[in-house]
Amino acid sequence: NQLVKDDSSLETIDLGDVSLAEGPIEPPTPLSEVKQEPYNLPTQYEWTTCDLDSEDTCTEVYNLLKNNYVEDDENMFRFNYSKEFLRWALHPPGYFRSWHIGVRAKTNKKLVAFITGVPARIRVRDEIVKMAEINFLCVHKKLRSKRLAPVMIKEVTRRVHLENIWQAAYTAGVVLPTPITTCQYWHRSLNPKKLIDVGFSRLGARMTMSRTIKLYKLPDSPATPGFRKMELRDVPAVTRLLRNYLSQFVVAPDFDENDVEHWLLPEEKWWTTYSILKAAYSYYNVSTKTPLLQLMNDALIVAKQKDFDVFNALDVMQNESFLKELKFGPGDGQLHYYLYNYRMRNALKPSELGLVLL
Ligand code: NHW
Ligand code: EN5
Structure with missing residues (x-):
């Protein structure tokens, strides 16, 4: 039997092998078992x-x-x-x-x-x-x-x-025991006519199709000087930038250079055009000099250039700071995040979460 310290007070509670403190709930068993x-x-x-x-x-x-x-x-x-x-x-x-x-x-x-x-x-x-x-x-x-x-x-x-x-x-769209946080999906129309035609989005009240198309218009090319695709040679710098950025969140991946090469280096051969709706997803956005709002607007511009119909994001990390201003609207879906066999003392705010799963 193990004694665990309840970190909200100085009390010590005897729970056998099950811990109430933040951290693993059940201890590992020997592999032979x-x-x-x-x-x-x-x-x-x-x-x-x-x-x-x-x-x-x-x-x-x-x-x-x-x-x-x-x-x-x-x-x-x-x-x-x-x-x-x-x-x-x-x-x-x-x-x-x-x-x-x-x-x-x-x-x-x-x-x-x-x-x-x-x-x-x-x-x-x-x-x-x-x-x-x-x-x-x-x-x-x-x-x-x-x-x-x-x-x-x-x-x-x-x-x-x-x-x-x-x-x-x-993560799951359904509620299970027990979410560490619940995030909201947000959507930014890139091709509003198609989204409305296929039922992904609706014409707003007192809006015409031509006004809607105008509302979501984007410049033809990004505004940030030097804005370009990540390359293999960028892996060390991206790893440093991302690790430093993610250090502020309560729950986040611990990425090394190999992980960054795998998860962040762009790979374009995926999106052949057979799908009826092409959705781009916000992943990890880090800006130091460039305002995040401008960087994300540039991301919308390149997504539009690459013929995506919608740009999706969750309200994780600092995403709230650009969603409304860049004309994202809340979707009808939520995403609940879970950890298995790890207790969090309190639920997190979405902005305390630095993790995006596929
Ligand atoms: S969430 C996407 C899940 N997939 C889908 O929604 C696809 C469409 N739906 C289906 O294929 C991302 C079926 O409806 C599924 C359920 C397969 C969902 N997570 O077989 P039954 C992920 O992939 C529980 C966990 O009769 P079904 C994450 C439900 O509460 N549990 O149902 C996956 C009920 O349990 P209860 C889910 O409809 C994480 C039981 O399933 C669930 O034929 C997995 C009913 O089973 C969900 N999304 O098939 C957990 N949806 O106790 C990982 C339903 O209430 C845990 N259920 O009776 C960690 C494991 C690793 C630990 C390592 C240390
Ligand atoms: C984890 N890896 O519900 C996988 N998506 O809002 C599990 N809604 O696309 C993930 N119903 O709101 C499971 N359009 C959770 C996600 C399940 C899929 C899901 C939602 C997320 C979604 C769309 C379509 C709704 C169609 C009718 C939606 C509105 C867009 C509109 C654009 C203009 C501004 C306001 C919003």
């Missing part, structure tokens, strides 16, 4: 580890997600991640193939469910915690409500434990 065999699935199904480097497997994952992954609350839109995007998302430095988990129907070998983890170092205040980032949980629409998701979550948890990692970070 981690279950060695996968959890049982209903008998018609079997586990598969997905190799995204295989073109055929990547196509299967792509199709499962394209047809069955996250939708908005009116089921009008569904995420449609390209194969290149999925490969990038799932192959960061130090990734484990065993964390890319599929479920197949035994009869025809069809891929019917998927869940993934990738390793990350996440700083919570002044502790750097090895975590898994869990994402792309998906059960085929025809197999919903059969309690497949809890088995998949237990299985990914087991495989993460086998790598001696005991914490995880994840």
Whole structure:
């Protein structure tokens, strides 16, 4: 039994192995005590580890997600991640193939469910915690409500434990126990006519289409002198800039140069034009000399140049300082952030969060 200090007072509370202080809840168990065999699935199904480097497997994952992954609350839109995007998302430095988990129907070998983890170092205040980032949980629409998701979550948890990692970070549009913060999605129209035509946005009260198009017009090119795409040679400077910026947030990734090369260096081959709606996402925005507002306006301009229809952002970090002024409007979706097996004493404000997951 362990004695833990309640850091809000000088009291010490005996809780056995469970801590009420901020930090890990359950302590790690010896690796020899981690279950060695996968959890049982209903008998018609079997586990598969997905190799995204295989073109055929990547196509299967792509199709499962394209047809069955996250939708908005009116089921009008569904995420449609390209194969290149999925490969990038799932192959960061130090990734484990065993964390890319599929479920197949035994009869025809069809891929019917998927869940993934990738390793990350996440700083919570002044502790750097090895975590898994869990994402792309998906059960085929025809197999919903059969309690497949809890088995998949237990299985990914087991495989993460086998790598001696005991914490995880994840986001979801639904409320689960217990968010560390709840963020609001904001959207900036780049192609308002198309967004209205497809039902992503509505014509405002007392607005005509031509006034709306005028409202969202942007200059043809960025205003900031020297504004350019990041290159490989920029990795050391970007790492320094970003690490320094992220140090002010309560929860943020601990990126080294390898992580920055993987996560920040631009990769343009993803967005082939088959999707009906092209959405650009705000990721990590750091400005020292240039006002953040101007930098983000330039980001809108290049997103427009690259033919994106909408620019999405969350109210994390310092994003509130530009959202309204740059004509972003609140969306109908929220994003809840969670940590697994790590207690936060209080919920955070979105502006205290320095973490963006894919
Ligand atoms: S959030 C995106 C999740 N995916 C989708 O929304 C896609 C469309 N929906 C589906 O595919 C980003 C299904 O509806 C899913 C549920 C698969 C969502 N997280 O199988 P049942 C992520 O990928 C709980 C966690 O019958 P289903 C993050 C629900 O509360 N739990 O439902 C993923 C209920 O539990 P309860 C979720 O509809 C993080 C149970 O599932 C959830 O056929 C995962 C019902 O299961 C969600 N998004 O399939 C956790 N949605 O206890 C990682 C529903 O209330 C934890 N549920 O009965 C950490 C693990 C690693 C630890 C390492 C130390
Ligand atoms: C985590 N990696 O609800 C994955 N999106 O607002 C899980 N709404 O796009 C993420 N309903 O508001 C799950 N248009 C959480 C996200 C789930 C997807 C989701 C929302 C976020 C969204 C759009 C479309 C709504 C369609 C009808 C929306 C309004 C745009 C408008 C533009 C002009 C200014 C005001 C806002």
